[in-house]
Amino acid sequence: MRVVVDPITRIEGHLRIEAEVANGRITKAYSSCTMWRGIERIVQGRDPRDVWAFTQRICGVCTTVHAFASIRAVEDALSIEVPRLAQALRNLIIAVQYIHDHVMHFYHLHALDWVNVPNALKADPNEASRIARSLSDWPNSSPGYFRELLEKLKSFVQKGRLGIFANGYWDHPAYRLPPEVDLIAVAHYLEALQWQRHIARIHALLGGKNPHPNFLVGGIPISVNLDGPAVLNAQVLAEIKAHIDQAVDFVRKVYVPDLLAIASFYKDWAGYGAGVGNFLVYGEFPEGQLYDLDTLFIPRGAILNWDLGRIYDVDTKDPEQIRETVAHSWYRYSRGEDEGLHPYEGETEPNYTGPEPPYDYLNVSEKYSWLKSPRWRGHPMEVGPLARTLVAYAKGHRAFKSKVDYALSKLNVPLKAMFSTLGRTAARGIESWVIAEDYLPDLYSRIISLINAGDTSTFNREGWDPKSWPKEAKGMGFMEAPRGALGHWVRIEDGKVANYQVIAPTTWNAGPRDAKGQPGPYEAALEGTPIYDPKKPLEILRTIHSFDPCLACAAHIYDPEGNEIIEVKVQ
Numbered sequence: 001m002r003v004v005v006d007p008i009t010r011i012e013g014h015l016r017i018e019a020e021v022a023n024g025r026i027t028k029a030y031s032s033c034t035m036w037r038g039i040e041r042i043v044q045g046r047d048p049r050d051v052w053a054f055t056q057r058i059c060g061v062c063t064t065v066h067a068f069a070s071i072r073a074v075e076d077a078l079s080i081e082v083p084r085l086a087q088a089l090r091n092l093i094i095a096v097q098y099i100h101d102h103v104m105h106f107y108h109l110h111a112l113d114w115v116n117v118p119n120a121l122k123a124d125p126n127e128a129s130r131i132a133r134s135l136s137d138w139p140n141s142s143p144g145y146f147r148e149l150l151e152k153l154k155s156f157v158q159k160g161r162l163g164i165f166a167n168g169y170w171d172h173p174a175y176r177l178p179p180e181v182d183l184i185a186v187a188h189y190l191e192a193l194q195w196q197r198h199i200a201r202i203h204a205l206l207g208g209k210n211p212h213p214n215f216l217v218g219g220i221p222i223s224v225n226l227d228g229p230a231v232l233n234a235q236v237l238a239e240i241k242a243h244i245d246q247a248v249d250f251v252r253k254v255y256v257p258d259l260l261a262i263a264s265f266y267k268d269w270a271g272y273g274a275g276v277g278n279f280l281v282y283g284e285f286p287e288g289q290l291y292d293l294d295t296l297f298i299p300r301g302a303i304l305n306w307d308l309g310r311i312y313d314v315d316t317k318d319p320e321q322i323r324e325t326v327a328h329s330w331y332r333y334s335r336g337e338d339e340g341l342h343p344y345e346g347e348t349e350p351n352y353t354g355p356e357p358p359y360d361y362l363n364v365s366e367k368y369s370w371l372k373s374p375r376w377r378g379h380p381m382e383v384g385p386l387a388r389t390l391v392a393y394a395k396g397h398r399a400f401k402s403k404v405d406y407a408l409s410k411l412n413v414p415l416k417a418m419f420s421t422l423g424r425t426a427a428r429g430i431e432s433w434v435i436a437e438d439y440l441p442d443l444y445s446r447i448i449s450l451i452n453a454g455d456t457s458t459f460n461r462e463g464w465d466p467k468s469w470p471k472e473a474k475g476m477g478f479m480e481a482p483r484g485a486l487g488h489w490v491r492i493e494d495g496k497v498a499n500y501q502v503i504a505p506t507t508w509n510a511g512p513r514d515a516k517g518q519p520g521p522y523e524a525a526l527e528g529t530p531i532y533d534p535k536k537p538l539e540i541l542r543t544i545h546s547f548d549p550c551l552a553c554a555a556h557i558y559d560p561e562g563n564e565i566i567e568v569k570v571q
Contacts, residue, residue: 001021003019003020005537005540005541010108011544011545012551013033013549014551015031015510016031016033017522029519030364031371031522032362033510033551039502040499044497047466048217049074051070052074058504062483065097066488068090068479069478069479069481071477072479073490074217075477076477077475080462081460082289083459084455086458089232089458092447095285095435095439098432099251100199101482102428102431106255106425107192110545110546117165117186118165120182123146123150123182124179125144131261135257136254136257138254153186164186172536174539177265184258184261185262195247198243199243201239205239207220219458221459222458224458237447247440255433256429259425263422269421270413270422272530272539272543273422273525273529275382278302278379279386279391282316282478282487284297298388298392301313302391308415311391316478319342321376322342322503324372324373324503325515327513329370331347331348340514343489346501351367353367373514374508378516379518380514382508383485384427384547384548386423386427388480399438400434403430407430424546473491474491476488482548484509488502505550509522509547510522510549
């Protein structure tokens with residue numbers, strides 16, 4: 001039996017999953033991105049200082065990360081150093097993006113795989129209040145609060161304004177939460193919608209707007225004058241601090257308690273979704289220049305075969321380490337498709353050989369995806385919060401280790417439980433907690449200290465004159481985007497972009513099989529997953545959503561008529 005989900009919803013972009021099911025479990029799975037991404041070709045021939053504005057628009061959510069990865073690549077190619085304050089402010093923008101993205105993913109994209117929304121209508125507000133107060137001292141936890149919310153939800157349903165009550169597998173027996181916990185989760189789902197408006201203000205204050213803030217090769221486009229208008233002044237700094245405090249409070253008192261409470265009902269999911277067992281991290285939050293790797297708050301490294309006892313060094317510029325293959329991808333390589341290409345030599349030549357839509361099934365023995373298959377030293381690699389958490393834990397990172405150990409003890413599960421769908425979801429919350437509690441407050445204090453010490457430079461003009469550039473140059477800008485390792489590679493010739501390649505986190509995770517038949521992380525993670533009802537494949541959504549797919553970063557997609565089609569097929 002083959003189950004087809006096309007597209008997977010509650011993600012950025014579209015994704016098709018085909019799964020072979022036997023005896024109630026997935027035996028093989030295939031991940032297909034269904035349209036071509038052409039950003040690399042769009043930026044060819046342009047001024048490299050302008051490219052960030054194009055790559056930023058790869059996605060409407062991942063705007064900051066693609067902008068900074070592009071800027072870092074150009075700065076690396078042209079040897080432009082970033083002032084310390086500018087680097088700290090960039091880190092602040094990126095850290096805020098992490099928390100914003102992770103909270104939104106948990107409540108609005110992933111929680112409904114575990115939370116039965118209609119079941120919340122059966123809740124007892126008094127019992128919901130008791131449970132909520134046992135989890136944290138979040139103020140919105142009174143019986144009256146939950147009673148009012150319950151009446152509001154019932155009113156929505158009675159008037160036919162179903163919203164999140166619609167289009168779910170709500171009668172699926174895999175849902176296990178009591179009505180009161182479902183009600184708490186729905187309450188925080190709605191609160192998170194309001195909360196995100198405030199944390200997004202930080203990007204607007206430092207970048208002029210959100211989404212798609214303004215950025216700059218060589219620094220950031222804002223100057224410092226504590227007493228001046230329309231700059232980074234005392235009032236703006238105070239407002240940023242207030243938004244940081246609010247974000248930290250929500251993570252501590254809402255997100256993490258909800259995550260642990262919900263996970264306690266689904267501990268068997270620590271046995272599903274392990275994936276390829278290989279994890280890749282580029283590292284993030286440099287205190288000095290980008291390639292001062294020892295200063296990265298989130299450390300760099302790679303793990304193979306679930307072995308936390310050995311962390312491998314990673315070099316993103318080494319052609320023997322990172323290569324993209326296209327054996328099952330709708331692209332052609334001029335040198336043939338048996339050999340992968342390092343991004344400095346990468347090619348983006350579309351070659352669609354699949355069936356004309358609409359079609360029933362993919363021919364998975366041939367090419368079946370618009371994503372390439374990146375490999376690190378020939379291995380498929382998972383990237384993202386779980387990879388970062390595991391590498392940091394294995395390297396003895398104090399903040400990550402203490403919070404991972406706390407979560408494991410609360411759930412009473414071993415460390416190997418992290419290698420799973422449940423662990424992947426937990427890692428995202430743990431990482432948010434680390435950044436909120438152990439990084440953001442110290443980073444803000446460092447920013448204030450730099451300003452008070454008179455270190456207020458936010459832009460380095462050296463390197464901006466094209467006459468000073470070498471005839472040929474190349475650079476790599478790495479980032480740990482919220483969804484995982486992101487790389488932009490650029491080659492510059494005669495002052496213009498000669499070649500540009502992007503490997504997004506979802507390309508690593510969602511890519512198809514390679515020439516050796518090795519499945520990508522999505523495909524491997526689905527193997528062994530139980531399927532209770534093939535017509536309602538909730539279990540597929542749980543594991544795929546645990547990666548937080550962003551196909552908008554990996555592909556811009558449309559069907560011939562511009563329509564969205566949601567379809568589940570069983571044969």
